[in-house]
Amino acid sequence: MQDFLNEAELLSKMNSPYIIRFFGTSRIKEGECIVMEYATNGTLFHFLELQRKKKCESTFSWGKRYQISPEVYC
C-alpha cells in the first residue's frame, strides 16, 4: 500500500516525455490501480525478445537502437 501511494505521488509530480504519463488512481474490487498512458509496443525487454525471435538483430538499425534507449535525464 505504501509503495502504491509512493508511486502515485511520484508519478503525479513527473511531467516529461521520457516518463510514462500518469492519469490517476482508482480502486477496484481486486485492489488499487494506477491509470497510465498506454504504451503500444510493450516493455523494452519484450520488444528486444520480439526482435530476437524475428532474427533480425543484425538488420536492426543503430538509429532505432538509440531511439529506444531510455533517458533518466529530464
Added chain:
Amino acid sequence: MHSQGVLHRDMKSLNILLDNDLTAKISDFGLSKIKTKNQTASSNIYVQNNVFGSLLWKAPESFSIRNPYTDKADIYALGIVFWEIASCQVPYEGFDSDTIKDSVKSGERLEIPSTCPESFKELIELCWAQEPKRRPTASIVFEKISQLMGQIQKYDSENLSFSVPQIYGSNSDPVITFQEVSKMEDPHPIFTGSTQNRYVTDNQSAQINEESEIEKKIRLAKEKQQFLLLEKKKREDEEERFREYEKIKQQEEQKRKQDTIEKENQRIDKERKEEQERIQKEKRLQEELEKKKKEEEERKKIEEEKRKQEEKEIQKKDEKKEDEYERIEKWKSTYRPDFEGNIFEAAAKGNLPSIIYLLEIGENINKKYPIDEKYGGWHMKNSTPLHFSSRYGHLNVVEYLVNQKADINAKNDWVAFFYLMILLFIMLLKKVILVLLNI
C-alpha cells in the same frame, strides 16, 4: 528525473515501456524514492529483498547494505539496459545469482558485441564503471545519446548514397559567408523535424557553395524520392516480418488452444466416469437397503403368521370352553338337577349329581375354590369341592377318590398337625421308656 531529486531504484528493461513512436518511457516507480540529504542505509533494504530479476541490473556497490543507494546506481542499471539494446540479448543468461554477484563485484562485465559502434561502446563502459564516481551523470548520458542520434543520421545518409562532400581535409576551403549561414539555418527538407541535425547541416552547407540553386533543387527532389522509396521498402520489409511473426504466433496459439481443448475433454471424460461410478455406488447402496427392507418385511410376515396361529389356538381354547359351557347348560336343561347357580358351588355344597357330572366331563375337581367363604360351617380355604362332599359323607365320591388314589386329607392342615403331634408324642414315650430300661 534525477534533476528533480528522484531515484528510480528499480531500473530495468522490464520497467521501460515503448511508445507508438518507439520512444522509451520509464515506468514502475514502486521502489523509487525522493533523494534526501540524510539518506540512511535502511532505505536500501527494499532493493536488497527484491526479486531475482532486479539482481541483473544491480550495481556492484549496492550489494552491500552499508552503501546508500545513489543516482549512480541508476546509471549503472541504465548501462546494462544499453547493453541489452546493443546485443538484443538477456543479460547473464544461464548463470546463477551467486556467480553473477561475484563477477559483478570483482569488476567483470558483459561482452559488448563487435558490431556495436565504438562511441556507444564507450558510453556503456562508462555507465557500468566499477567506481560510481567515474560514471557520468544523467545529463551527460542524455547529451551523448543525442550526439549519437545526430551521427547516425549522417551515417544513414552516407549509406543511402547521399553525396555528402568532406569538408575537412579537402582542397576547398570551408569558408562560410553570412548569406550561407542564413541558408544553413534553414533546416534541410529531408531532416525536418529532427532536432539533432546540426552536424549534417554543416556538411550540406559546404555542398551549397559548389552547386547552383536549380541543380540543388533537382538533386534534393531526387534525394527525397530515393529516401522515400527506401523508407517505404524498409517499412514493407518490417511489416512482412511482423506478419510472419504474427502467423507463427497464431499457429502457436492454435496449437495451445487445441491442447487445452484436449485436456478439457480428458477432464470432462474423467469427471463423467467418476460420476458414473458414484451413481453405481449409490445404486448398490439403494439395492442393499431394499434387500434389508424386504428381509424385515418377511420377518414381520412370519411374526404375524405366528401371532395369527397363537390367536387361532386361543380361539380354539375359547371355543372349547364355550363348548363345555354349552354342554353344561344342555345337561342342566335336559336332567334338570336340583341345584341353582354355579355347578362348582353346588358340588362343594355336596350336590351329588353335579359332582358326578363334573367327574364324567373330566374337569379338574381339585381346583382350588377362589372365594374365601363358608359353606355349611366348613371353611373353604385351601380345599376342593370333592373334599367337602366326602366330608359330608357321600360314599360315591369317597369311593371315586380312593380309586383315583387321591390324597383325601390333603390341605387339611390341622388334621395333619394333630397326627404329627401324636407321632412325636409316641416317639418321646419310646425314648423315655428306653432310657428308663437302661437305668
